[in-house]
Amino acid sequence: MDKRSYKISGMTCATCALTVEMAVKEVPNTSDVAVNLATERLTFQPTGLVSDQAILKAVSDAGYEATLIDEENNQERQAAFSEKEHRRRKLGKSVKWAVIFTVPLLYVAMGSMIGLPLPNFLNPRSNPILIVWLELFLTLPVMYLGRGFYTRGFRNLFKGHPNMDSLIAMGTSAAFLYSAYAFLHVLEGHVHFVHQLYFESVATIITLVLLGKYLEAGAKGRTSQAIKELMQLVPSKATVIRNGQVMEIPTEDIVVGDIVRVKPGDRIPVDGQVIAGQTTVDEAMMTGESMPVVKGVGSNVTSATINQTGTVDYRAERVGADTTLAQIIHLVEEAQGSKAPIAALADQIAQYFVPTVLALATFAALAWYFIGGQSVPFSLSIFIAVLVIACPCALGLATPTAMMVGMGKGAENGILIKSGTALEVAHQVNTVVLDKTGTITEGRPQLVDMALFDRGMNRQKILQLVASVEQASNHPLAKALVEAAQAEQLELEEIQHFENLSGQGLKAQVAQYQLLIGNESLLNNKNVPLDQAQKTLELFAKNGQTPILVAIDGKLAAVIAVADQIKNTSKAAITALQARNIKVVMLTGDRLETAENIAKQIGVDEVVAQVLPQDKAQVIKDFQAQGRKVAMVGDGINDAPALAQSDVGIAIGSGTDVALEAADIVLMHSDLMDVNRALTLSQATLHNIKENLFWAFAYNVFGIPIAMGVLTFWGGPLLNPMIAGLAMSLSSVSVVTNALRLRYTKL
Numbered sequence: 089m090d091k092r093s094y095k096i097s098g099m100t101c102a103t104c105a106l107t108v109e110m111a112v113k114e115v116p117n118t119s120d121v122a123v124n125l126a127t128e129r130l131t132f133q134p135t136g137l138v139s140d141q142a143i144l145k146a147v148s149d150a151g152y153e154a155t156l157i158d159e160e161n162n163q164e165r166q167a168a169f170s171e172k173e174h175r176r177r178k179l180g181k182s183v184k185w186a187v188i189f190t191v192p193l194l195y196v197a198m199g200s201m202i203g204l205p206l207p208n209f210l211n212p213r214s215n216p217i218l219i220v221w222l223e224l225f226l227t228l229p230v231m232y233l234g235r236g237f238y239t240r241g242f243r244n245l246f247k248g249h250p251n252m253d254s255l256i257a258m259g260t261s262a263a264f265l266y267s268a269y270a271f272l273h274v275l276e277g278h279v280h281f282v283h284q285l286y287f288e289s290v291a292t293i294i295t296l297v298l299l300g301k302y303l304e305a306g307a308k309g310r311t312s313q314a315i316k317e318l319m320q321l322v323p324s325k326a327t328v329i330r331n332g333q334v335m336e337i338p339t340e341d342i343v344v345g346d347i348v349r350v351k352p353g354d355r356i357p358v359d360g361q362v363i364a365g366q367t368t369v370d371e372a373m374m375t376g377e378s379m380p381v382v383k384g385v386g387s388n389v390t391s392a393t394i395n396q397t398g399t400v401d402y403r404a405e406r407v408g409a410d411t412t413l414a415q416i417i418h419l420v421e422e423a424q425g426s427k428a429p430i431a432a433l434a435d436q437i438a439q440y441f442v443p444t445v446l447a448l449a450t451f452a453a454l455a456w457y458f459i460g461g462q463s464v465p466f467s468l469s470i471f472i473a474v475l476v477i478a479c480p481c482a483l484g485l486a487t488p489t490a491m492m493v494g495m496g497k498g499a500e501n502g503i504l505i506k507s508g509t510a511l512e513v514a515h516q517v518n519t520v521v522l523d524k525t526g527t528i529t530e531g532r533p534q535l536v537d538m539a540l541f542d543r544g545m546n547r548q549k550i551l552q553l554v555a556s557v558e559q560a561s562n563h564p565l566a567k568a569l570v571e572a573a574q575a576e577q578l579e580l581e582e583i584q585h586f587e588n589l590s591g592q593g594l595k596a597q598v599a600q601y602q603l604l605i606g607n608e609s610l611l612n613n614k615n616v617p618l619d620q621a622q623k624t625l626e627l628f629a630k631n632g633q634t635p636i637l638v639a640i641d642g643k644l645a646a647v648i649a650v651a652d653q654i655k656n657t658s659k660a661a662i663t664a665l666q667a668r669n670i671k672v673v674m675l676t677g678d679r680l681e682t683a684e685n686i687a688k689q690i691g692v693d694e695v696v697a698q699v700l701p702q703d704k705a706q707v708i709k710d711f712q713a714q715g716r717k718v719a720m721v722g723d724g725i726n727d728a729p730a731l732a733q734s735d736v737g738i739a740i741g742s743g744t745d746v747a748l749e750a751a752d753i754v755l756m757h758s759d760l761m762d763v764n765r766a767l768t769l770s771q772a773t774l775h776n777i778k779e780n781l782f783w784a785f786a787y788n789v790f791g792i793p794i795a796m797g798v799l800t801f802w803g804g805p806l807l808n809p810m811i812a813g814l815a816m817s818l819s820s821v822s823v824v825t826n827a828l829r830l831r832y833t834k835l
Contacts, residue, residue: 262475510752514770661760
């Protein structure tokens with residue numbers, strides 16, 4: 089049976105995903121249950137009869153909502169994209185309004201404490217009743233904007249699986265309740281309670297968490313953008329021949345057996361086999377190969393590749409969800425959004441932390457009342473102090489602040505880190521898989537050598553004539569030769585009788601010369617002897633170079649070698665990675681001969697060549713099955729599934745939009761040395777996160793007993809809730825300050 093997928097609504101953290109997983113695992117005949125928080129998807133493998141109603145009920149009973157996903161329905165995918173964008177914009181508006189209310193609240197509440205100028209009517213000593221009403225008025229709208237934290241947090245708490253929302257809800261509720269308690273005392277004339285309001289803590293925590301959710305929603309949206317970019321590669325319309333009639337139909341209406349016609353410049357809509365015509369196809373987005381591939385009768389063509397030079401008819405063999413591109417989309421969807429252990433740590437702590445804090449607060453209050461003989465206000469003060477000091481602000485900030493600073497440091501150095509998971513996991517990488525074209529190499533062909541066979545003509549003259557003809561072509565090889573001539577400041581001449589011989593090359597007249605420029609097939613067809621060039625052709629092939637033969641006036645004049653050049657920093661980058669005891673693998677769809685030639689020059693540990701696009705992700709899975717942590721570095725559409733499948737996907741900045749969207753890290757400088765820098769940054773950030781989590785947790789370990797009044801047994805002071813609130817704020821400041829140290833990390 090095929091896997092089944094559902095969209096899950098209402099999840100906010102790793103605990104939510106774990107809760108849904110455990111609920112669905114209880115349903116009979118389900119296996120391989122996985123909930124992807126990033127894509128909000130539940131997938132499982134039915135092992136027998138499983139009704140949709142059973143799954144929907146299990147998820148609903150857990151407190152969430154599930155909707156069945158049609159894997160082949162692109163309209164459904166588009167609707168999901170629109171819904172996520174609507175949610176992100178709504179969150180953005182909430183953040184804006186929360187800031188509008190929180191900033192003046194902080195000014196009113198904290199201004200006098202830190203020496204800010206306040207008008208006399210806002211002085212808490214002069215007008216305490218006005219101040220408490222003003223603070224309450226500014227706090228309630230923020231609490232309304234963050235109402236989701238309370239509904240989700242208390243719901244999860246009562247269901248027995250508290251998450252970070254539960255901590256936020258409990259902490260801010262405790263602060264609000266104590267503030268309300270102080271508010272009532274001020275109204276009764278006890279004006280000194282004006283200094284025991286914590287309304288600003290409530291609003292600030294909610295505003296910061298809303299901001300974090302907004303940033304998270306933006307990251308999720310960018311992840312989904314990879315799927316959207318892939319979907320847009322398929323043309324909406326296609327030309328087919330049915331019953332001898334040529335007609336244009338929507339691409340999704342193509343069926344197996346249809347004859348599809350594609351003209352120069354068209355994208356190929358579905359996979360199939362050519363039955364008439366000859367052309368060259370740009371398959372770089374699928375295979376990573378920069379050179380166009382000649383296609384004739386019997387050749388296979390794949391969806392989303394670009395037809396370049398000729399018109400061909402082909403028989404549709406794989407359509408809809410069976411096309412190569414559709415499979416890539418499915419692989420990307422399946423691989424995205426893996427869970428990060430460190431990021432989930434706060435949620436794991438929360439499962440035990442909230443019940444423990446509630447139990448300790450209740451125990452302390454009752455103990456002081458029944459055993460210590462204290463009053464109800466005193467015991468209530470103990471109860472609230474424990475909850476306020478245990479507010480999870482520091483615990484919640486520990487990971488995201490380090491992430492934000494680490495990502496900012498990366499951006500300053502041209503390393504854009506789009507995934508918190510990648511930043512956490514990258515330091516564990518022990519295998520780096522590098523795509524060849526555009527990653528190790530420049531990704532564009534260049535003239536690298538020229539063998540002359542016409543003694544009466546020098547190199548510059550031949551290049552001038554060849555480039556004059558090639559300027560009339562839009563082939564990548566033609567562009568390389570024209571650029572080479574321009575670099576040598578050769579003046580290109582006018583041409584006559586130009587012919588583009590599909591799949592073979594070019595024919596033209598320049599001045600008094602008749603030129604043939606192309607492959608061996610072209611010159612053989614024109615009866616140009618090639619015996620003297622055989623050794624040269626073999627040498628160029630051995631070196632992984634593409635030969636271009638030139639005949640002038642019916643005689644072989646030269647063989648030009650064009651090749652994709654290795655980037656200047658590739659070898660040094662690979663050496664640096666190997667110095668970290670990292671295995672470096674080159675993965676390419678190119679010929680094994682070419683790949684091994686490049687591998688020798690740069691010193692990679694292993695070569696995996698002639699790999700089809702849909703198999704690249706499988707290569708990554710094979711390494712992962714060996715227990716290895718894998719980083720994939722690539723730049724093409726064909727790399728997207730492998731980028732998503734890998735533990736850390738790294739895209740070269742000059743690569744395609746899809747690769748950039750599918751990856752977790754983007755190297756804007758297109759420099760492989762930045763892979764090593766990204767790993768260094770990951771290591772520093774993870775160390776900082778661990779420090780933050782330690783101090784945030786240690787603060788609670790030491791702070792809660794003090795709030796419970798333990799120090800009074802040795803004659804120490806009782807912790808006033810106001811001091812507890814200040815301690816809570818200082819804990820957050822210490823975590824943020826520690827995170828800011830990352831700015832000085834040397835990459």
